Amino acid sequence: MEELRTIPIEYYLYLSTVLFCIGVLGVLMRRNAIVVLMCVELMLNAVNLLLAAFSTYLSDAQGQIMVFFIMVVAAAEAAVGLGILVMIYRNTKSTDISLLDKLRN
Amino acid sequence: MTALLIIFATAIFVLFAGLTKNRSWLQPLALTGCGLALGVTLFELLGAGPGGWNHMYADMFEFTDYALAFSAVALVSALLIIGLSGYGFRSLHDTLGDNYGLILFSLCGALCMFSFTNLTMLFLGIEILSIPLYVLAGSRRNDLSGNEAALKYFLMGAFTTGILLFGMALVYGATASFDIHSIASAISDGRHSAGMLHTGIILILIGLGFKVSAVPFHFWAPDVYTGSPNLITAFMATVVKTAGFAAFYRLFSVGFAPAIDFWSIPVAGMAALTMTVANLTAIFQTDFKRMIAYSSISHAGYLLLAILACDVPGSEGALLFYSLTYSVATILAFGAYMTIAEPNDDGSFEAFNGMSKKQPLLAAVLAISMLSLAGIPPTAGFFGKYFLFTAAFAKYPWLIVLAVINSAVSIYYYFKIIIAMYFTREENDYAVVTSPGIRWVVVLGLLLIAFLTIVPGSVYALI
Amino acid sequence: MEPSGYMPIVLQSLVALGFVALVLIVVPLLGPRRKSDKKNENFECGIEGQGNARMPVSIKYLMTAILFVLFDVEVIFFYPYAVNFREMGFNGFFAVLMFVGVFLLGFYYVLRKGAFEWDR
Numbered sequence: 001m002e003e004l005r006t007i008p009i010e011y012y013l014y015l016s017t018v019l020f021c022i023g024v025l026g027v028l029m030r031r032n033a034i035v036v037l038m039c040v041e042l043m044l045n046a047v048n049l050l051l052a053a054f055s056t057y058l059s060d061a062q063g064q065i066m067v068f069f070i071m072v073v074a075a076a077e078a079a080v081g082l083g084i085l086v087m088i089y090r091n092t093k094s095t096d097i098s099l100l101d102k103l104r105n
Numbered sequence: 106m107t108a109l110l111i112i113f114a115t116a117i118f119v120l121f122a123g124l125t126k127n128r129s130w131l132q133p134l135a136l137t138g139c140g141l142a143l144g145v146t147l148f149e150l151l152g153a154g155p156g157g158w159n160h161m162y163a164d165m166f167e168f169t170d171y172a173l174a175f176s177a178v179a180l181v182s183a184l185l186i187i188g189l190s191g192y193g194f195r196s197l198h199d200t201l202g203d204n205y206g207l208i209l210f211s212l213c214g215a216l217c218m219f220s221f222t223n224l225t226m227l228f229l230g231i232e233i234l235s236i237p238l239y240v241l242a243g244s245r246r247n248d249l250s251g252n253e254a255a256l257k258y259f260l261m262g263a264f265t266t267g268i269l270l271f272g273m274a275l276v277y278g279a280t281a282s283f284d285i286h287s288i289a290s291a292i293s294d295g296r297h298s299a300g301m302l303h304t305g306i307i308l309i310l311i312g313l314g315f316k317v318s319a320v321p322f323h324f325w326a327p328d329v330y331t332g333s334p335n336l337i338t339a340f341m342a343t344v345v346k347t348a349g350f351a352a353f354y355r356l357f358s359v360g361f362a363p364a365i366d367f368w369s370i371p372v373a374g375m376a377a378l379t380m381t382v383a384n385l386t387a388i389f390q391t392d393f394k395r396m397i398a399y400s401s402i403s404h405a406g407y408l409l410l411a412i413l414a415c416d417v418p419g420s421e422g423a424l425l426f427y428s429l430t431y432s433v434a435t436i437l438a439f440g441a442y443m444t445i446a447e448p449n450d451d452g453s454f455e456a457f458n459g460m461s462k463k464q465p466l467l468a469a470v471l472a473i474s475m476l477s478l479a480g481i482p483p484t485a486g487f488f489g490k491y492f493l494f495t496a497a498f499a500k501y502p503w504l505i506v507l508a509v510i511n512s513a514v515s516i517y518y519y520f521k522i523i524i525a526m527y528f529t530r531e532e533n534d535y536a537v538v539t540s541p542g543i544r545w546v547v548v549l550g551l552l553l554i555a556f557l558t559i560v561p562g563s564v565y566a567l568i
Numbered sequence: 569m570e571p572s573g574y575m576p577i578v579l580q581s582l583v584a585l586g587f588v589a590l591v592l593i594v595v596p597l598l599g600p601r602r603k604s605d606k607k608n609e610n611f612e613c614g615i616e617g618q619g620n621a622r623m624p625v626s627i628k629y630l631m632t633a634i635l636f637v638l639f640d641v642e643v644i645f646f647y648p649y650a651v652n653f654r655e656m657g658f659n660g661f662f663a664v665l666m667f668v669g670v671f672l673l674g675f676y677y678v679l680r681k682g683a684f685e686w687d688r
Contacts, residue, residue, distance in 0.1 A: 013278075013301075020271055027264050036260055043267030047274050054278040062283050063274075066225050068644050070270060073232045075641035077266070079634045080239050081259050086630060087243060088252045097256065117673060124680050 012053035019046035033095045037081050044074045106158035108142035108176055109216045116209035123202010135187050135205045143180040149173055165226045170568045172220035174425050175351040179215045182343040182432040188546040189440050190336055207237035215348035224273045224283040235262045242333040254332025261325040269312025275305030285360030293363035306368050317349035320379040323402045330398035339439040342401045343432035350408045358415035372413055379406030380511040387518045393442055393452050404431050414497040422565040423492035430485040430557055434474040437550040440543055441471035448538040457525040459532035468526045470547050479519040480512050485557035492565055631683050
């Protein structure tokens with residue numbers, strides 16, 4: 001763990017912020033629902049990285065426990081999301097989210 | 106906690122009961138669970154206290170009167186919604202048990218959000234609340250608008266979760282704790298790094314803003330509300346909103362209270378924008394559900410006032426009272442709407458034309474709930490607005506002036522429905538289909554509104 | 569642990585890597601090499617290949633895959649318990665037992681719901 005602490009905490013902060021921003025941009029710009037889902041996972045993993053880094057830096061286990069919960073919830077969310085995508089694919093034969101604009105008027 | 110356990114057990118029970126052939130007792134089963142949980146919660150709230158649950162589970166929960174009272178509000182809403190479900194779920198034969206189970210699981214999440222003391226629990230509560238709802242929004246599998254609503258709700262929800270979590274991680278990094286009391290003491294002692302904390306608070310604000318659909322993070326709500334099955338929309342507009350605001354209030358009034366000077370400015374801006382934009386957009390709607398969606402966004406704007414006034418005594422009671430009146434009125438409105446819109450597949454205002462002659466009772470109920478939502482004086486909704494506005498008046502007089510103007514604007518679109526029901530000449534030949542369940546729900550809801558109208562102070566003073 | 573204590577692990581890694589490298593070098597040298605269109609097909613004997621391998625997979629696999637991911641990820645909660653199980657004593661044991669119980673209920677539900685029936 002000593003080696004970890006020689007890397008300043010800011011570096012982790014910057015890295016995860018960059019990863020998070022890539023995820024946010026992906027969600028906002030991509031049109032394929034599966035890619036959007038992947039970008040959301042990227043955001044969550046950026047958070048996980050940050051939490052693990054803080055947890056080590058603060059010598060406090062709470063952050064790592066939070067990481068466990070985030071991973072499990074992310075898996076549950078992905079399962080539900082894929083289920084919804086399959087349902088939509090069966091009806092429209094596409095995963096392009098810009099096709100879904102029936103509700104806008 | 107007792108209520109949470111009862112609801113969880115009922116949910117599992119209902120899920121398995123749904124596997125059997127006889128599905129007629131699923132609804133009574135779910136109702137019994139909710140009723141039992143409500144009884145226990147009221148018992149704990151009014152007399153017994155939460156028992157020994159408070160310091161179990163590593164202090165993740167705190168069952169204060171605040172938590173118990175809001176649990177009661179959510180349980181009442183759920184009870185009424187499940188009571189209506191004989192109706193909204195008619196098309197879902199093979200997955201009926203799953204639908205009831207998912208509603209109850211979602212309710213578990215709401216109950217977690219009322220009593221959390223740890224950000225981990227808040228996150229889990231929000232997710233337990235949301236994930237079943239993604240499924241429920243798309244529960245009509247062959248309906249394209251339902252599919253679209255489910256996907257939009259899911260993508261926005263997952264995106265929001267990411268933002269919220271990044272905020273939580275930054276707050277954790279700044280204050281070295283997830284516990285809201287420790288966060289508060291870390292902030293007031295100055296043991297934190299201000300930049301990280303403030304970024305974290307802003308991100309959490311954005312995340313919760315999405316969840317409670319405050320402007321400018323509201324754009325998903327009208328689509329999702331319109332596309333989802335009616336009953337699920339009612340659930341989203343009431344239980345989810347109550348849970349979102351109760352958690353919002355708890356986090357900001359306990360955890361981030363020492364930083365109020367920092368976050369009150371963006372929240373005030375959000376409240377002003379939410380009220381104005383939502384009310385102005387609602388005027389132009391022609392579809393009932395879309396109008397209700399914008400109305401629920403505008404009510405989010407009023408409820409944000411309670412968070413702004415969180416250091417004023419009485420703001421908790423105002424939030425509680427407002428949530429309860431808003432929830433009951435919205436559910437009653439949905440109950441009346443479903444009887445006319447579902448059999449005829451028409452959700453526009455014209456569908457209500459001449460309803461007062463066909464179904465005088467239901468028309469009266471819808472009228473009362475519209476008056477209550479608009480906040481017309483003798484109704485319960487007026488007292489809700491009154492408590493809320495007086496709590497926030499000392500600190501934000503300009504915002505209250507804006508809120509009053511907006512309430513006046515909202516009267517216009519709520520009255521459109523009353524006019525359609527009572528004063529429109531042209532009639533339609535739409536049939537109104539009622540079910541036995543709806544009568545009980547309407548009677549219960551009316552009694553509740555009457556109670557809130559006659560003795561508003563009794564609920565206001567609960568916490 | 570002393571740095572020298574890692575020696576067996578290093579040796580084992582070296583042997584494993586060395587064997588892989590050795591096989592990779594020796595096999596092409598020993599074997600005969602013939603190239604033709606028939607040889608470059610996916611299957612050089614048996615039924616002739618048809619179409620593209622990148623075709624949609626049956627939706628049944630998705631169900632199994634999603635359920636696998638869900639049940640797999642839940643195991644993550646055993647890790648903190650496994651690390652601390654002595655300190656947590658019977659309280660921790662009952663908590664984990666309850667967790668597994670809920671988990672199994674979920675499994676039974678999935679089973680009864682027919683998610684594992686292939687011929688449906």
